[in-house]
Amino acid sequence: MSGADLSRCSLNTATVKRASLAEAVDAAASAGLGAVGLWRHQVQEHGAEKAARIVSDAGLRVSSLCRGGFLTAADDVGIAAALDDNKRAISETAGVGTRELVFVVGGLPALSEPGQGPRADAGPGDRDLVAARARVADRIAELAPFAAAHDVRIVLEALHPMFAADRAVISTLGQALDLAAPFDAATVGVVVDTYHVWWDPDLRASIARAGAEGRIASYQVCDWSLPLAADPLNSRGHVGDGYIDFPTVSRWVAETGYAGDVETEIFNEDVWAADPRVTARTVGERYARHVLPHL
C-alpha cells in the first residue's frame, strides 16, 4: 500500500478520541493522511485560531467540524438554546478553517438520556415524529442566513434508522436532501456516511441526486460490524471488517464528480484502545485498499 495517494484521506478525531488534538494530528500526519475532521470541544479547548494552526503546522487540512444540530426541542427555551449553540458552532467552523459543519439533528424529545427510554411523563406529542421532523426544517430555515453570512455550510447527516428515536430524526439521505432543497447548496449540504446509509435501497439514486445538486459536503466511511455493541453507537468497524460494499458505494460517490475528502469516523471501544498512530495507519491502508481504487 505504500505510495498510495492519501491526500483525500481524512482522520476524524473521534476515531482516536482518547488522543489530544496534537496527538491526533501527529497520528494523521505520520500516516501520510491529508486532513483531519475535528470536534467542537477541541476547538473550544484551544480556541479556533490555535486549533487551526496545530492542524496546518502539520501540513494537514480540516475536512469538517462535528457537530451542530439537536434541533428537535419543542419548547421555547429549548429552541432558543439550540439556535444559540448552533450559531456558536457556525462561528467556530469559520474560525477553524473549514466550511463544513456536520449536523446531527436530534431524536424525539421524549427522552431523559439518549438510549434510556421515554420519560415516565412523556405525552402523545413527544412521539410525534412528523412534528419533530417539521421542527428540524424550521430550525434550519432560521440558521441558514447566519451560516451563509459566515460562509459555513450546514451539513445534514442522516443517521441509521436505529437512532431515529434518540439521536437523529433524519434517517435517509433522500430525506436530508429534501430538507436541504429549499436552500442554496453552498449553505445546506449533506454527508454520505456509509455506516448510516449503506442499507438504503435508494442509495445510488440519492447519491446521484446529492452530487447533481452540489450538496455532498463529505464522504464518511466506516464499516457495519456485527454483533452490535452493547451501545450500538459504538459498533462501527474499520473499513473492510464488516458488511459494507465499499467499492460499489465509493464508485457511486465518484460518479457524481465528488472530489473532496473521505473521512474515516469510527466509534469503537477496541479502536479507541489502540495506539493513535497505529489506528491512523490502518485508516490509510483500508482507504487505499477498499476506497481509493474506486474513486
Place this chain on the structure above:
Amino acid sequence: MSGADLSRCSLNTATVKRASLAEAVDAAASAGLGAVGLWRHQVQEHGAEKAARIVSDAGLRVSSLCRGGFLTAADDVGIAAALDDNKRAISETAGVGTRELVFVVGGLPALSEPGQGPRADAGPGDRDLVAARARVADRIAELAPFAAAHDVRIVLEALHPMFAADRAVISTLGQALDLAAPFDAATVGVVVDTYHVWWDPDLRASIARAGAEGRIASYQVCDWSLPLAADPLNSRGHVGDGYIDFPTVSRWVAETGYAGDVETEIFNEDVWAADPRVTARTVGERYARHVLPHL
C-alpha cells in the same frame, strides 16, 4: 377497556413463544382476541389440519403464518433448497386456513451465523447488496405461480435496516412494494410492521400505496424500546411502552380501508417469561387503548 371490540386483534404466537399451540390459543381466547398468527414449527408439529382445528375450536381465526423466505443464497444448492422449503411453507399455509405467508427474505449470504459477522473467507460478491436484492426478486418470480395455484399470498416483510446484513435485505415498505409490483396483489403482498418501518420518512406514502394496490396482508404492531437488547432482535416492547406513534400510523393504515387483523408480535425475554394469559390480556388492552380508536 372491557367491552372493546378485539375481534381484529391477533396474538402472534411468537409473543408467547414458550407456550404450546394449545396454551397460546387458550391465552388468546381467554383475552377475547379474534385471531392468532402461527409459526411453521407449530403446523409441522401437529399437522396443518389439527393445528387449524385447535385454533377454530377455540373460536379463533388464523391471521397469518410465519414464515417463508431466506431467498438470498447465490449457489445452486442453496437456491434449490430455498425453493423447496418455500413450496412446503406455501402448502402448509393453505392447509392451516390462512392465505397470508409472511416472508423474511434473508440477509447477505456472507455469514456463518446471523449476528456473528462475515465469514473469514467472504469474497467481494458476498457484500453485494444490490445482487442479493436481485436474487430475492428472481426467487419471488419463481415461487409466485406455485403460491397462486395454492391460493396463498407471499407477504413480503421489510425488516428494520439494522437487520439488512444478517436477516432481510428488504429494508423499507416502498422497496417491498417495488418487489411486489410485477405480481397480482392476491399473490404477492406486504406486511406493515410498526417495529420495522416506524422511522421511515416515506411511511405515510408507502402505506397509502400499499393500500391502493390492495397489498396490505397484515398490520403488525409492537413498540420500539430502548436501550436495544443485547440481541437487538429481542428489543421489541408492548404497544405503548416505547417510542412509536401508534395513533398516527394506525390512522394511516385505516385511511387505506384496511379491514384485516392487527397482529401483535413481540420478541422480548421479559414478555416470554410472563404468563401467556397475562401477555394476551396486555396485548388486548394495549390494542384497545393505542390502536383500535384510530382504526
